[in-house]
Amino acid sequence: MWKSARSGAALLCAALLASACGGGEQAGTDTQPEERVKLSYGVWDATQQAVMQELAAEFTKTYPSITVDVQLTPWVDYWTKMKAAVSGGAAPDVFWMNGPNFQLYASNGVIRPIEEQVDTSVYPKPLVDLYTYEGKLYGLPKDMDTVGVWYNKTLFDAAKVKYPADDWTWADFKEAAARLTDAKKGVYAVGAQLTSFQEYQYNTIYQAGGYVISPDGKQSGYADPKTIAGLKFWTDLIAAKQSPDLKTMTDTTPLQLFEAGKLAMYWGGSWNVAEFGKNDYTKDKVDVAPLPKGEKQATIIHGVANVVSAKTEHPAQAWAFVKFLGSKKAAEILGKKGPIPAYNGTQQDWVKAHPEWKLQTFLDSVAYAVPYPVSKNTAAWQEAELTHLTKAWTGEVPVEKAAADLAAAMNDLLAKE
Amino acid sequence: MTGRKHAASRKPWTEALWGYAFIAPTGLGLAIFYLWPVLQTAYFSFTEWGAFGGHTWTGLENYARLFGDPEVGRAVLNTLTYTVLGLLGIPIAIVFAALLNRPGLGGVTLYRTAFFLPVVTMPVAVAMLWRWLYNGDYGLINQVLALAGIDGPNWIADPATALYALIVVGVWSSVGYNLIIFLAGMQAIPKELYEAASMDGAGRVRQFFRITLPMLSPTAFFISIVSVIGSLQLFDLVFVMTGSGQAARANPAYSRLQTVVQLFYERAFVTNDRGYAAAIVMALLVLIAVLTILQFRLQRRWVHYV
Known part of the structure; x- marks a missing residue:
């Protein structure tokens, strides 16, 4: 007990010290004619910290009176800390926002809508829609990601299955899955993962012609027979033993299985490029294909946006920074180092970084991409998705029943928003 | 004067x-x-409290919801099972302490360190390690069982075994701490008692039951209080072993593993339902208080103070 009280006190001292330093700095700049402003910028990805600092420095070249302090908070603590910071009025001036959290922040009025007219045609439309709440745009997209099928060429060759074509369908996928499964060697076609709906369930739901949430954000789509068809796509694979069962995937994740040569295909995001590029097993054995077409073609698109805190003391400067981060120049800097920039036409550097893979797939799929489904309290019904669908995945409850229960639970949660 | x-x-x-x-x-x-x-x-706990502060008074609503929530009932049951079975660690620690306390045993320091090691190891590291040991396909436990021709289960993903697998880890990581306290307790027992007993013809086993155990009962009482409170607040071990964050809910054994504090965590930090989360921990506080009072009442029956 004493130990944590002591570390609490230490924290308090550190905070006092920090504020004292801050005060000193401000006092020193009073004499300057132009107001010098220091913006704080909250980000969660350590691998992008350097390029964010580079962007901040570039921004200061244009606006010499504004400096930006990039504050990294690791992903696991980011949202918990952000909620506390916002409640305490200490949120960073500018920070990264994602889809599932966006409406929570916008509807509570803790981030500022963009007042200036901006040309949004330079970003993928689903991303602009994702960060629009009640007709107002709140953030400029920074990067984007879509989903594709990563496949193991060695396992395809061994099973004498042709590599996936760009126009392949659900039927093609199922046929390949049956032939790629080799129980004796412990090889499965694919892992019907339950912990990343973005890469699995949401895609097949939209491909089947279903939906997750109604456009007005008030109704669950899980009772829709087409949505259920999108779920059955996966449970059928488990039933046919072409995917490991849920227990196995709980112990060893599909990503680990894929990287150990036990899965022939892995539905994954464009962000997996970094992972597969540095893994010794996958780096020269895998390639990527578009998701197979069901009733229609669909892939989930998501991307991070930069938003401005409602309580910032420097709204004009913060907006100038967000505008710069959303510019072509910033996107070109980002594209050389990090994820796919959201700004149309700046993505070629990202594609060229791995000429051995068909990374253009991820960009081409933007044409039919569907935005990540969200509402005001996305996390609440995302928990319900897992609670109910786990039972369908283990086979304890039929998919139709689990989906109906989920729809009812989700509608209750949406009614409370 | x-x-x-x-x-x-x-x-x-x-x-x-x-x-x-x-x-x-x-x-x-x-x-x-x-x-x-x-x-x-x-x-x-009497308010509805959103993600960013700002709360409205709702009276007893959260508590009413608490009693109708099947997840709360389940989490309490799991936590109590863990707590009760976790007490098995006490006799285990006493037996090991007695073995280590034998006069003339060489390398006591080494053994003591070995037993105490899990206590000073980070719970997260312990949980990660056990996660691998328990892995259904590649875990060491099942590899060994396979040698004996037994097809072991997915220990922490199977509803039938998950909670017990967790209890084993909990006991394993607490035995060291309990053992050190018992060892200290044993060394405080006056030597004359044993001398007198052996003169009266009592053997080692009899001495253990008639002298060591009764003289250790105040220590055992202390340990049982601390261990019950610790078990009721169980979180980190389950959090890492079931799969961190939302992934935990995709574990088929989740309904057998979820603890009260974990449910609190989910309501407070995942689904932004903080008023309700506050009610959950207040209920836990009451549960801890009741069980501790009960233990103090019962101590008269079995604790001997000199």
């Missing part, structure tokens, strides 16, 4: 002041970082 008394009564307030000054660092720390949050939580 009178002189000393006089000196003490001359400045009683100075002495009291010194006393308060000495306890002030701890007292202030406790008040600011423990008492105040507890009072605040109690208040928030």
Whole structure:
């Protein structure tokens, strides 16, 4: 007990010290004619910290009176800390926002809508829609990601299955899955993962012609027979033993299985490029294909946006920074180092970084991409998705029943928003 | 005698002041970082509290919901099962302590260190390690079982085994701490008692049951209080072993593993339902208080103070 009280006190001292330093700095700049402003910028990805600092420095070249302090908070603590910071009025001036959290922040009025007219045609439309709440745009997209099928060429060759074509369908996928499964060697076609709906369930739901949430954000789509068809796509694979069962995937994740040569295909995001590029097993054995077409073609698109805190003391400067981060120049800097920039036409550097893979797939799929489904309290019904669908995945409850229960639970949660 | 008394009564307030000054660092720390949050939580448990602060009074609504929530019932049951079975660690620790306390045993320091190692290891590291041991396909446990021709289950993903697998880890990681305390307790037992007993013809086993155990009962009482409170607050082990964050809910054994504190965590930090989360921990506080009072009542029956 004493130990944590002591570390609490230490924290308090550190905070006092920090504020004292801050005060000193401000006092020193009073004499300057132009107001010098220091913006704080909250980000969660350590691998992008350097390029964010580079962007901040570039921004200061244009606006010499504004400096930006990039504050990294690791992903696991980011949202918990952000909620506390916002409640305490200490949120960073500018920070990264994602889809599932966006409406929570916008509807509570803790981030500022963009007042200036901006040309949004330079970003993928689903991303602009994702960060629009009640007709107002709140953030400029920074990067984007879509989903594709990563496949193991060695396992395809061994099973004498042709590599996936760009126009392949659900039927093609199922046929390949049956032939790629080799129980004796412990090889499965694919892992019907339950912990990343973005890469699995949401895609097949939209491909089947279903939906997750109604456009007005008030109704669950899980009772829709087409949505259920999108779920059955996966449970059928488990039933046919072409995917490991849920227990196995709980112990060893599909990503680990894929990287150990036990899965022939892995539905994954464009962000997996970094992972597969540095893994010794996958780096020269895998390639990527578009998701197979069901009733229609669909892939989930998501991307991070930069938003401005409602309580910032420097709204004009913060907006100038967000505008710069959303510019072509910033996107070109980002594209050389990090994820796919959201700004149309700046993505070629990202594609060229791995000429051995068909990374253009991820960009081409933007044409039919569907935005990540969200509402005001996305996390609440995302928990319900897992609670109910786990039972369908283990086979304890039929998919139709689990989906109906989920729809009812989700509608209750949406009614409370 | 009178002189000393006089000196003490001359400045009683100075002495009291010194006393308060000495306890002030701890007292202030406790008040600011423990008492105040507890009072605040109690208040928030009667409100609806959104993601960014700002709360509205809802009276007993959260508590009414608490009693109708099947997840709460399940989490309490899991937690109590874990707590009760976790007490098995006490006899295990006593047996090992007795073995280590035998006169003339070489390498006691080595054994003590080995037993104590899990206690100083980070719970997260412990949980990660056991996760691998328990892996259904590649885990060491099932590899060994396979040698004997047994097809082991997915220990922590199978509803039939998950909670017990967890209890084993909990006991394993607490035995070291309990053992050190028992060892200290044993070394405090006066040697004359054993000498007298052996003169009366009592063997080692009889001495253990008639002298060691009764003399250790105050230590065992302390351990059982601490261990029950610790078990009721179980979180980190389950959090890492079931799969961190939302992934935990995709574990088929989740309904057998979820603890009260974990449910609190999900409501407070995942689904932004903080008023309700506050009600959950207030209920836990009451549960801990009741069980601790009960233990103090029962101690008269089995604890012997010299």
